[in-house]
Amino acid sequence: MTLTEVYRKGEEMLLKANIPDADVDAAVLMEHFFGCDRARLIIHGDDKADEGLTQRYFDAITERTTGRPLQYITGIWNFMGYDFYVGEGVLIPRDDTEILAEEVCTFLYGKKNTSAIDLCSGSGAIAITLGKVRPDCTVLAVEYSKDALGYLDRNIELNNTANVTAVCGDVTECFGDYNDGTFDLVVSNPPYIESEEIDTLQQELKFEPRMALDGGKDGLYFYRIITDKWKSKIKPGGMLAFEVGERQSEPVSELLRIHGFENIYTKTDLHGYNRIVCGIKNNR
Numbered sequence: 679m680t681l682t683e684v685y686r687k688g689e690e691m692l693l694k695a696n697i698p699d700a701d702v703d704a705a706v707l708m709e710h711f712f713g714c715d716r717a718r719l720i721i722h723g724d725d726k727a728d729e730g731l732t733q734r735y736f737d738a739i740t741e742r743t744t745g746r747p748l749q750y751i752t753g754i755w756n757f758m759g760y761d762f763y764v765g766e767g768v769l770i771p772r773d774d775t776e777i778l779a780e781e782v783c784t785f786l787y788g789k790k791n792t793s794a795i796d797l798c799s800g801s802g803a804i805a806i807t808l809g810k811v812r813p814d815c816t817v818l819a820v821e822y823s824k825d826a827l828g829y830l831d832r833n834i835e836l837n838n839t840a841n842v843t844a845v846c847g848d849v850t851e852c853f854g855d856y857n858d859g860t861f862d863l864v865v866s867n868p869p870y871i872e873s874e875e876i877d878t879l880q881q882e883l884k885f886e887p888r889m890a891l892d893g894g895k896d897g898l899y900f901y902r903i904i905t906d907k908w909k910s911k912i913k914p915g916g917m918l919a920f921e922v923g924e925r926q927s928e929p930v931s932e933l934l935r936i937h938g939f940e941n942i943y944t945k946t947d948l949h950g951y952n953r954i955v956c957g958i959k960n961n962r
């Protein structure tokens with residue numbers, strides 16, 4: 679078969695299985711297995727495809743027809759220009775989370791020898807981006823799931839971020855391990871889906887760990903705990919920054935207000951939803 683024939687057959691198999699964005703997924707897997715992006719496919723489409731790689735490509739396409747996320751099949755995903763290992767047991771870093779990562783990197787711009795903590799760190803997408811973009815920032819990445827921690831450790835190594843340290847801890851308890859006023863920044867993309875909503879989610883999300891998604895009855899469990907228990911760990915003038923779900927920016931902003939944060943603001947994602955809420959710890 680030629681490269682074009684392999685691609686077309688892959689796309690057709692995904693379409694038949696009702697996989698959304700079949701063309702994109704078929705193309706991503708072409709690039710993953712053959713190193714052949716869309717531009718190369720146009721130029722070299724008539725070249726004969728290697729038989730071994732073709733078999734692996736169709737095995738991956740078959741896996742994808744079961745709904746297994748594309749990112750778990752490739753085992754690696756890009757976030758903010760950096761590669762991250764992903765697989766069963768860890769949340770796939772989302773494009774929406776790049777808004778939070780960008781915002782916290784911007785907040786630390788121009789500040790020297792800063793200290794940050796990423797709570798509920800998962801693959802380490804936020805912590806490692808911070809560690810790369812702000813190399814003089816010391817970053818702690820707290821995660822409770824043993825499976826996710828395995829990925830976090832490997833991603834710190836993959837990205838060569840010696841200024842990022844993975845910490846095994848339950849964010850609802852381990853706040854006691856840190857002195858007050860330790861951090862310039864506390865950042866978190868915690869689980870925020872309402873417990874009852876989880877079973878109604880699209881097929882792909884069911885492959886991801888429930889622990890990464892479940893934000894309690896109203897989805898706000900972690901925002902309450904983190905704001906209440908971690909605010910004293912932030913230096914005066916430091917920031918608390920959250921990613922939030924589509925209907926959560928108002929209650930989370932209100933929470934920060936009640937806890938005395940100032941200059942509270944939100945930023946929207948590409949769909950126009952408020953995706954992050956940030957506030958500054960007051961100087962009092």
Ligand SMILES: C[S@@+](CC[C@H](N)C(=O)[O-])C[C@H]1O[C@@H](n2cnc3c(N)ncnc32)[C@H](O)[C@@H]1O
Binds near residue numbers: 770800820
């Ligand atoms: C929504 S995911 C976010 C992962 C990563 N920060 C990201 O943005 O891609 C939430 C993460 O919180 C972790 N988690 C859940 N409960 C936790 C707890 N009590 N303490 C620490 N981490 C927890 C989950 O295992 C999961 O990795």
